[in-house]
Amino acid sequence: MTQNDWSERLAGAVAKEVRRHRKRQGMSAQELADRCANLGMPLKRSVLANLESGRRTTVTLAELIVLARALGVPPLLLAFPVAQEEHTEVLPGQTVGTWAAAKWFTGDDPFPTRDKDSGNWFVTSDDFDEWQSGAEAIDRMRWQDRYFAQLSGAHSRAEGARKAAETASTSAEREAHLRTAEAEQRTAEAIEREIRFNRNAMRKAGLTPPELRPESQHLDDITAEDRRGASGQ
Numbered sequence: 001m002t003q004n005d006w007s008e009r010l011a012g013a014v015a016k017e018v019r020r021h022r023k024r025q026g027m028s029a030q031e032l033a034d035r036c037a038n039l040g041m042p043l044k045r046s047v048l049a050n051l052e053s054g055r056r057t058t059v060t061l062a063e064l065i066v067l068a069r070a071l072g073v074p075p076l077l078l079a080f081p082v083a084q085e086e087h088t089e090v091l092p093g094q095t096v097g098t099w100a101a102a103k104w105f106t107g108d109d110p111f112p113t114r115d116k117d118s119g120n121w122f123v124t125s126d127d128f129d130e131w132q133s134g135a136e137a138i139d140r141m142r143w144q145d146r147y148f149a150q151l152s153g154a155h156s157r158a159e160g161a162r163k164a165a166e167t168a169s170t171s172a173e174r175e176a177h178l179r180t181a182e183a184e185q186r187t188a189e190a191i192e193r194e195i196r197f198n199r200n201a202m203r204k205a206g207l208t209p210p211e212l213r214p215e216s217q218h219l220d221d222i223t224a225e226d227r228r229g230a231s232g233q
Helices: 003-024 029-038 045-053 061-071 075-079 098-105 125-134 136-166 171-204 214-220 224-232
Strands: 087-091 094-097
Touching: 003 029, 003 045, 003 061, 003 075, 003 087, 029 045, 029 061, 061 075, 075 098, 087 098, 094 098, 125 136, 136 171, 171 214
Parallel strands: none
Antiparallel strands: 087 094
């Protein structure tokens, strides 16, 4: 078995998924070619036909990305057909569960290894250490997504409590809603400190945080209070 054999099989697996997604959408090969061209990377209908038929045995990363966008699916699903194939030959001669391969590809899990005697899957300590080190950037990005989801929730609950206070039928009810709004506002401020701390930590680690929305630009202002208050620092 050679590396070329595996790369051809991998290209064939991608081609199979391209054809499946195209057929599922009732899209002709010419329509797919036109969509690729509109995205800035022309792929002739004949090229797509040769790919799907197996006459073309290579797929570049650029082609994978533009085909995925043209088909409206994540690029991951063309490389690793989750929920379509039980196993995937993720490396030459190394077949793993397709979902496990997908999670390794996205940085969610380390690379799995099958025990020759029991057939069970496990992760070696070396693979875990390498994954843990390499996945730092992805992990920090995901944490920021979680922080912003929590921040949005706190702001929404605070606003809801303020509106409820405006229509409260008694002063006691109004005061209760205002206390809730204040508590949610404090929660939002604490989350903002965590976001600032996380973004600052990313920069110190040589990483580039994702772009902030205009209304959130203030979150890149690191203060002494933020350094003391975030993550128990």
